[in-house]
Amino acid sequence: MSKELRVPTMAEAVAAGKKPEVLFWVGCAGSFDDRAKKITKAFVQILNQAEIDFAVLGTEESCTGDPAKRAGNEFLFQMQAVTNIEVLNGYGVKKIVTACPHCFNTLKNEYPGLGGDYEVVHHTQFLNDLLKEGRIALQGGKFKGKRITYHDPCYLGRANQVYEAPRELIEKLDIALVEMKNCKQRGMCCGAGGGQMFKEPEKGNKDVNVERTEQALETRPDIIAAACPFCNTMMTDGVKNKEKEGDVAVLDVAELIAQAADL
Numbered sequence: 001m002s003k004e005l006r007v008p009t010m011a012e013a014v015a016a017g018k019k020p021e022v023l024f025w026v027g028c029a030g031s032f033d034d035r036a037k038k039i040t041k042a043f044v045q046i047l048n049q050a051e052i053d054f055a056v057l058g059t060e061e062s063c064t065g066d067p068a069k070r071a072g073n074e075f076l077f078q079m080q081a082v083t084n085i086e087v088l089n090g091y092g093v094k095k096i097v098t099a100c101p102h103c104f105n106t107l108k109n110e111y112p113g114l115g116g117d118y119e120v121v122h123h124t125q126f127l128n129d130l131l132k133e134g135r136i137a138l139q140g141g142k143f144k145g146k147r148i149t150y151h152d153p154c155y156l157g158r159a160n161q162v163y164e165a166p167r168e169l170i171e172k173l174d175i176a177l178v179e180m181k182n183c184k185q186r187g188m189c190c191g192a193g194g195g196q197m198f199k200e201p202e203k204g205n206k207d208v209n210v211e212r213t214e215q216a217l218e219t220r221p222d223i224i225a226a227a228c229p230f231c232n233t234m235m236t237d238g239v240k241n242k243e244k245e246g247d248v249a250v251l252d253v254a255e256l257i258a259q260a261a262d263l
Contacts, residue, residue, distance in 0.1 A: 029100060065110075
């Protein structure tokens with residue numbers, strides 16, 4: 001890509017006397033995981049294209065504390081949360097967008113009780129709003145006529161009832177959206193919630209992500225669309241387990257949009 005990515009930090013913006021309209025919360029996965037970094041890059045490309053006035057915290061951003069809380073370490077969670085809230089409130093942040101449903105859920109539902117009140121939106125909601133406002137345009141492009149099935153992340157779907165925004169975006173790509181039998185309210189976990197991302201699975205007959213991938217493959221998709229870095233990892237591993245990586249791609253909704261727009 002020839003265009004340079006513009007990713008201003010909050011500190012730089014404030015030093016220049018600016019107040020960005022939205023803070024992009026990158027999250028641990030989006031910052032450090034090589035696969036998830038591509039999702040971060042795709043989302044930033046779209047923000048740049050739409051000329052959104054945004055900033056990131058950069059090195060001032062710490063883990064939201066979701067894994068600690070889900071694993072049962074409430075004390076560590078509160079320490080991490082209070083540190084982040086001090087930084088956010090120090091910058092007077094009002095609106096946050098994030099590509100991670102775990103960050104989204106924690107910032108939206110857990111932080112208010114600790115003094116952190118913000119308007120928190122998931123990147124699929126944000127992108128859908130940009131589309132409706134005419135700030136981004138979507139054509140099917142390279143995905144025209146493809147079969148795409150969408151996997152609902154637990155912390156986006158069942159925990160926060162966000163089902164339509166990602167689907168509306170996908171349907172704008174001139175594709176066939178094929179639903180799994182377990183979708184929306186009946187969606188099934190990919191297996192990496194509740195701190196499971198950072199430990200080995202318990203013994204059983206079949207890993208959860210393999211079961212979920214089988215449900216996705218039943219729809220005969222060209223692409224499995226995800227909207228969460230953990231889901232992306234688990235579904236990608238599931239596709240590899242079935243030796244289908246040559247036939248089925250696993251892509252975040254932001255990647256679909258960025259690629260369709262040739263960003």
